[in-house]
Amino acid sequence: MRYRWPENTPFTRVVLSLEQEVCSLCERRLHVCDHRFHRVFSLQGPPELIGKLAHCPDPACPAHSQTLSPLAETPITLPWRLIAWDVFCWLGFRRFARHWSIPQLQAFWRDSYHIPLSDDALSGYLTRYRCMVAARHQDAALLAQAHQDIDELILTIDGIPPEKGHEAPYVVRALCSKRIWFAEALLSSGTEEVRRLLAKAKDWARQLNRPVALGMSDKPDAFVKGIEAEFPDVPHRYRGNHFLRDVAKPVLEADSHAKVQMGKGVRGLRDIEKQVLEQRRRAQDKAFAASAAASQPLARPAATARDTTAAAQAEPAPAPGKAVVESVADAAGQVVLDDGAAVRGILNGDQGGPLHPPGLRMAEALQEVSESLQRNLDAQKGGAPRSSCASPRAASPEGCKPSRPSRSRSRGTSNNGSESPRRWTQARAATSSARGGCSDGGGSGTTAATRCGYRWRWGWPPSGWGCSQGRKWLRKSTTIWNWKDGSDCPRGMRDASTVASTPGSDWGRRGRP
Numbered sequence: 001m002r003y004r005w006p007e008n009t010p011f012t013r014v015v016l017s018l019e020q021e022v023c024s025l026c027e028r029r030l031h032v033c034d035h036r037f038h039r040v041f042s043l044q045g046p047p048e049l050i051g052k053l054a055h056c057p058d059p060a061c062p063a064h065s066q067t068l069s070p071l072a073e074t075p076i077t078l079p080w081r082l083i084a085w086d087v088f089c090w091l092g093f094r095r096f097a098r099h100w101s102i103p104q105l106q107a108f109w110r111d112s113y114h115i116p117l118s119d120d121a122l123s124g125y126l127t128r129y130r131c132m133v134a135a136r137h138q139d140a141a142l143l144a145q146a147h148q149d150i151d152e153l154i155l156t157i158d159g160i161p162p163e164k165g166h167e168a169p170y171v172v173r174a175l176c177s178k179r180i181w182f183a184e185a186l187l188s189s190g191t192e193e194v195r196r197l198l199a200k201a202k203d204w205a206r207q208l209n210r211p212v213a214l215g216m217s218d219k220p221d222a223f224v225k226g227i228e229a230e231f232p233d234v235p236h237r238y239r240g241n242h243f244l245r246d247v248a249k250p251v252l253e254a255d256s257h258a259k260v261q262m263g264k265g266v267r268g269l270r271d272i273e274k275q276v277l278e279q280r281r282r283a284q285d286k287a288f289a290a291s292a293a294a295s296q297p298l299a300r301p302a303a304t305a306r307d308t309t310a311a312a313q314a315e316p317a318p319a320p321g322k323a324v325v326e327s328v329a330d331a332a333g334q335v336v337l338d339d340g341a342a343v344r345g346i347l348n349g350d351q352g353g354p355l356h357p358p359g360l361r362m363a364e365a366l367q368e369v370s371e372s373l374q375r376n377l378d379a380q381k382g383g384a385p386r387s388s389c390a391s392p393r394a395a396s397p398e399g400c401k402p403s404r405p406s407r408s409r410s411r412g413t414s415n416n417g418s419e420s421p422r423r424w425t426q427a428r429a430a431t432s433s434a435r436g437g438c439s440d441g442g443g444s445g446t447t448a449a450t451r452c453g454y455r456w457r458w459g460w461p462p463s464g465w466g467c468s469q470g471r472k473w474l475r476k477s478t479t480i481w482n483w484k485d486g487s488d489c490p491r492g493m494r495d496a497s498t499v500a501s502t503p504g505s506d507w508g509r510r511g512r513p
Contacts, residue, residue, distance in 0.1 A: 003082055011048035016070040023056040025063050030054040040077045041115045042084040049073055092129035150176045152213035153205055157223055161189040172201045195226040202230050248354035255359035262362055263347055273340045276333040342369055
């Protein structure tokens with residue numbers, strides 16, 4: 001389908017005239033009968049080529065039916081094509097020398113030069129470019145010029161045995177000139193087909209007037225027999241890679257056995273990845289459920305101030321490090337998945353050749369993965385302990401002085417400190433009752449605690465509570481005290497009448513001051 005140019009496209013008009021002014025037979029002046037308009041894409045902008053078409057005006061002249069066109073159009077663009085020669089050569093160079101893909105070429109032309117080319121158009125241009133390059137390489141004059149400094153030829157033939165019903169390319173090259181002579185697709189790798197290619201190479205060598213000193217190929221018998229038939233006095237050699245492969249065959253077999261044994265030691269990789277993915281899926285489901293519950297709150301009846309305060313106290317506050325823990329867990333899972341992908345790639349790798357056996361490469365790669373995992377484990381455990389002094393003996397003859405123990409730590413861990421809790425005695429209970437209640441604010445509850453002989457300690461109580469002193473709260477070792485409404489310990493509790501006389505009874509409450 002012909003391309004439709006936009007109406008606002010700015011063209012550069014180029015008028016092309018005929019190089020011939022008179023008829024070649026009757027020598028009468030040619031008559032311009034029509035004009036041909038050819039619009040193309042170019043790197044300098046789209047030109048519009050206007051070619052003058054002419055023919056002989058004499059009806060009796062044999063050249064009257066022939067229409068002549070200007071030859072100046074051919075150096076600018078291909079006949080009946082949409083692109084100029086500069087775009088055509090740029091496409092071929094980027095595709096075959098720089099190995100650009102067709103989508104990459106399309107994106108470049110569309111973004112840089114506003115040239116929209118379809119896949120079919122690009123494929124057609126690249127096929128024509130490849131044919132032109134092949135024809136140029138087979139030109140006899142160019143071949144003679146390329147081999148003028150070479151005395152003897154070393155020819156090689158390469159190819160892959162084709163599958164049934166599919167063609168495979170076979171290539172003949174000259175090693176000394178580093179030039180591909182020709183290539184042909186064959187449906188069979190038989191001796192007759194290969195011999196036909198070698199016969200063509202022999203004709204080329206005769207045209208160049210150069211003797212063939214050596215023939216090289218792979219191991220197939222068709223290559224060996226063909227070279228022996230067409231070049232009887234020319235020695236035949238295998239390629240270096242095939243020669244090394246044959247020599248190192250026992251080493252490769254041992255290497256393959258080592259790969260199998262190493263693969264047996266790496267098992268359960270898929271199960272570990274499934275566990276990590278399952279944990280991630282559960283975490284995502286929980287986060288989605290939490291977000292859905294937060295976005296759609298349920299309607300609740302109006303609550304009193306007392307109920308609101310109790311609910312606020314009973315509801316646990318969100319942990320400040322929860323997000324950090326989740327991020328660390330997700331990062332650890334990602335490390336496991338990355339290491340699993342790396343190990344799977346190592347097990348599937350089969351490259352290297354005889355000089356670099358794949359089993360040896362696998363062992364080195366698995367050792368690197370093992371060292372990486374060990375570093376992660378050491379970092380998770382905190383690593384080796386470090387001293388505050390880099391070199392104690394060199395820095396000072398006295399060495400590093402030990403730091404003074406923290407008073408807060410000694411209070412929390414020692415039971416023999418000056419502020420450690422003491423057992424209630426009968427004398428202390430009598431003193432507190434004579435003063436009108438417990439000196440610590442417990443009232444008759446102190447007397448009950450004294451009778452039972454409980455031990456009290458400082459700290460923030462999670463469940464049961466005892467007497468209060470200022471902003472510090474006392475907690476009993478065995479939880480037997482329960483508030484009626486399940487709330488925290490009220491501040492300012494001073495009424496001894498609300499305290500039961502025996503342990504295990506419920507405490508009353510006036511409310512927060």
